[in-house]
Amino acid sequence: MSAYRVLVGCKRVIDYAVKIRVKPDKLGVVTDGVKHSMNPFDEIAIEEAIRLKEKKLASEVVAFSCGPTASQETLRTAMAMGADRAIHVEIDGKEAETLQPIHVAKLLSKVAQEEKIDIIMLGKQAIDDDCNQTAQMTASLLNWPQATFASKIENDNGSFKVTREIDGGLETIKVKLPAVISADLRLNEPRYATLPNIMKAKKKPLAKKKPSDYGVEVKAHQQVLKVEDPPVRQAGQKLETVEDLVVKLKDGGFV
Amino acid sequence: MLHTRTFTSNIFKLQNAEHLSLYRSIFLCQEVKQKSDQSREIYGSSDSKMAEIIYNSDHIQLQQSLRKIIDQEINPYVDQWEKDGHFPAKTVFKKLGSAGFLGVTKPTDYGGLGLDFTYSVAMAEELGNINCGGVPMAIGVQTDMATPALARFGSDKLKKEFLEPSISGDSVACLGVSEVGAGSDVANINTRGSRQGDDLIINGGKMWITNGTQADWMCLLANTGEQKQQHKNKSLICLPMNLPGITIAKKIDKMGMRCSDTAQIYFEDVRVPRSHIIGEEGKGFVYQMLQFQEERLYAAAVLISPLENIIRETAKYTLQREAFGKPLLSNQVIHFRLAELETEIELLRSLLYRTVALYIAGNDVTKLASMCKLKSGRLARELIDSCLQYWGGMGFTNDVLVSRLYRDFRLISIGGGADEVMLSVICKYLNILPK
Numbered sequence: 001m002s003a004y005r006v007l008v009g010c011k012r013v014i015d016y017a018v019k020i021r022v023k024p025d026k027l028g029v030v031t032d033g034v035k036h037s038m039n040p041f042d043e044i045a046i047e048e049a050i051r052l053k054e055k056k057l058a059s060e061v062v063a064f065s066c067g068p069t070a071s072q073e074t075l076r077t078a079m080a081m082g083a084d085r086a087i088h089v090e091i092d093g094k095e096a097e098t099l100q101p102i103h104v105a106k107l108l109s110k111v112a113q114e115e116k117i118d119i120i121m122l123g124k125q126a127i128d129d130d131c132n133q134t135a136q137m138t139a140s141l142l143n144w145p146q147a148t149f150a151s152k153i154e155n156d157n158g159s160f161k162v163t164r165e166i167d168g169g170l171e172t173i174k175v176k177l178p179a180v181i182s183a184d185l186r187l188n189e190p191r192y193a194t195l196p197n198i199m200k201a202k203k204k205p206l207a208k209k210k211p212s213d214y215g216v217e218v219k220a221h222q223q224v225l226k227v228e229d230p231p232v233r234q235a236g237q238k239l240e241t242v243e244d245l246v247v248k249l250k251d252g253g254f255v
Numbered sequence: 256m257l258h259t260r261t262f263t264s265n266i267f268k269l270q271n272a273e274h275l276s277l278y279r280s281i282f283l284c285q286e287v288k289q290k291s292d293q294s295r296e297i298y299g300s301s302d303s304k305m306a307e308i309i310y311n312s313d314h315i316q317l318q319q320s321l322r323k324i325i326d327q328e329i330n331p332y333v334d335q336w337e338k339d340g341h342f343p344a345k346t347v348f349k350k351l352g353s354a355g356f357l358g359v360t361k362p363t364d365y366g367g368l369g370l371d372f373t374y375s376v377a378m379a380e381e382l383g384n385i386n387c388g389g390v391p392m393a394i395g396v397q398t399d400m401a402t403p404a405l406a407r408f409g410s411d412k413l414k415k416e417f418l419e420p421s422i423s424g425d426s427v428a429c430l431g432v433s434e435v436g437a438g439s440d441v442a443n444i445n446t447r448g449s450r451q452g453d454d455l456i457i458n459g460g461k462m463w464i465t466n467g468t469q470a471d472w473m474c475l476l477a478n479t480g481e482q483k484q485q486h487k488n489k490s491l492i493c494l495p496m497n498l499p500g501i502t503i504a505k506k507i508d509k510m511g512m513r514c515s516d517t518a519q520i521y522f523e524d525v526r527v528p529r530s531h532i533i534g535e536e537g538k539g540f541v542y543q544m545l546q547f548q549e550e551r552l553y554a555a556a557v558l559i560s561p562l563e564n565i566i567r568e569t570a571k572y573t574l575q576r577e578a579f580g581k582p583l584l585s586n587q588v589i590h591f592r593l594a595e596l597e598t599e600i601e602l603l604r605s606l607l608y609r610t611v612a613l614y615i616a617g618n619d620v621t622k623l624a625s626m627c628k629l630k631s632g633r634l635a636r637e638l639i640d641s642c643l644q645y646w647g648g649m650g651f652t653n654d655v656l657v658s659r660l661y662r663d664f665r666l667i668s669i670g671g672g673a674d675e676v677m678l679s680v681i682c683k684y685l686n687i688l689p690k
Contacts (some may be wrong), residue, residue, distance in 0.1 A: 024335050027339030037319070062348055073312070073315075073316075076312070076316060077316065077319070080316065080320070164411055187577055192324055193316070193319075193320045194320070194353070194354040194355045195317060195320065195354060195359065196355045196368060197355075198313065198316045198317060198320060198370060199313070199370075200312065213630055
């Protein structure tokens with residue numbers, strides 16, 4: 001049984017703990033000087049890929065990110081966690097703002113073909129756009145099977161048995177490789193990048209590419225019209241009894 | 256003028272090309288886009304550490320990784336530890352040690368990373384994000400007070416037995432220097448190690464020992480030579496804390512740093528092999544003095560983040576707290592005062608970074624390091640006292656961070672080199688200290 005080559009996508013997003021503020025021009029959110037980190041679901045994807053390597057199921061873990069130069073920080077964190085090398089597809093600030101999952105999926109599929117990848121691991125969604133599309137689109141472009149919202153992955157002789165978190169509970173499917181997997185929250189708990197590994201990661205290769213190297217166009221095909229804060233939450237009402245509640249619901253036309 | 260020239264020539268001596276390019280951009284006025292400081296949540300934090308003269312992207316990565324550990328393994332428990340008057344040093348140090356954070360500047364042969372002092376400073380700055388003073392202080396004792404002399408001068412056998420587990424976090428270390436009758440006046444300690452064949456018999460006692468109730472070993476300073484020459488008759492000894500004759504007499508009940516255990520310890524005929532002496536017998540005092548500069552810089556570095564945090568927390572609080580129809584923050588005295596204090600923090604930071612840069616270039620920075628220590632203790636008191644006032648009654652409760660840091664940081668002017676000692680050092684360099 002030969003070891004698999006794994007490609008992991010990671011995205012540099014605004015840190016989950018930061019309070020998001022809308023820009024005064026209402027065309028986006030404030031990103032200047034704001035703390036950024038790796039998308040939490042992508043951290044989980046990287047962790048799973050490294051665990052596959054530790055179990056000797058994977059031979060190489062390649063981290064991938066597309067975005068402005070700062071995305072390289074994210075890749076360095078991925079390598080500090082244990083990825084063997086990284087590929088950065090440079091997309092400048094303006095174009096990065098309008099980058100869509102379909103663009104990323106096209107790049108991922110081209111990279112996967114060039115690098116002879118067996119498993120693509122992605123986070124299920126990015127916490128900035130919450131699209132939850134990249135894994136599905138990538139699988140479709142490559143015509144590979146997909147196992148999304150993975151909360152458990154088990155090896156099964158050339159296939160993977162993946163437990164998925166779905167609305168109704170848990171579903172277990174078997175996917176033949178090569179395949180695309182997207183990581184959900186409970187798949188694992190990512191390790192800390194230890195200091196020795198951070199230092200070792202400096203020597204790992206980081207390839208710098210452009211979308212044209214893969215023949216992919218990343219032109220915007222959407223335009224953001226407006227970004228607004230969600231409406232301020234209205235005060236609720238305290239009621240004494242269940243009967244009162246039913247009356248209110250009936251009056252409001254909810255029942 | 257001379258100082259600037261020396262400083263700039265030292266910057267040029269630095270091998271790191273990144274330092275050179277930073278020098279050029281800062282001193283030759285090439286455009287460096289200094290991102291404006293914003294507080295972590297609302298008021299942002301300086302995400303532009305890359306522009307700082309002593310740091311590069313490795314330092315930032317170190318800080319980011321350490322921050323994760325602080326956020327997940329330390330801060331959620333600090334309130335409880337403060338209540339208990341105790342934090343589990345073994346557990347915390349093991350977590351830090353496993354991630355490589357207890358041996359940043361220590362030799363690689365014993366599990367350390369062998370990096371330069373700028374990485375210690377980066378780590379100290381990040382530790383300042385812990386919501387109390389006690390835990391960073393305890394970590395500092397482990398990494399920068401009890402172990403540097405051992406790392407530099409100890410025998411291979413001693414390093415394997417005491418340094419290696421201290422780096423991995425399996426051993427908790429403490430420093431035994433201060434005594435009831437000798438704190439600032441280190442030369443006057445009374446603890447004796449009398450020679451008996453191949454052993455030393457230790458008698459005496461130590462005071463103010465951080466980690467004292469949990470430590471596996473102590474880096475002990477004792478008189479081992481002739482009474483006369485006080486600077487040449489002391490030795491540093493690796494003392495296992497489970498030896499018969501060692502009594503942890505008291506866990507001191509302190510005003511602040513409450514989660515850090517501070518012990519008074521007695522030694523009664525404690526027998527330890529002479530091979531446990533670090534380096535040369537009689538050189539203990541000199542060895543300990545060698546690391547004073549690093550200790551003082553560490554103290555300053557650990558304060559920068561909490562002081563910044565308090566300013567932002569105070570701004571946040573006074574923005575939503577209204578009096579007489581408007582937020583407290585809109586009173587000019589308050590927002591102007593915060594701006595004044597923010598200026599002071601940046602001045603301290605600049606002094607710290609400059610001193611660190613000179614230090615790693617091989618200079619003697621005793622005067623500047625003492626200034627860093629002096630300024631940090633005094634600024635901490637001034638800043639936190641001013642901010643606490645603006646918190647009003649809330650500032651006086653134990654529910655807020657500002658009151659905890661008010662108690663914790665009062666120690667900075669006292670321990671690790673009292674203000675008065677720092678002033679004496681500076682006077683010496685000015686040639687104005689009476690003979």
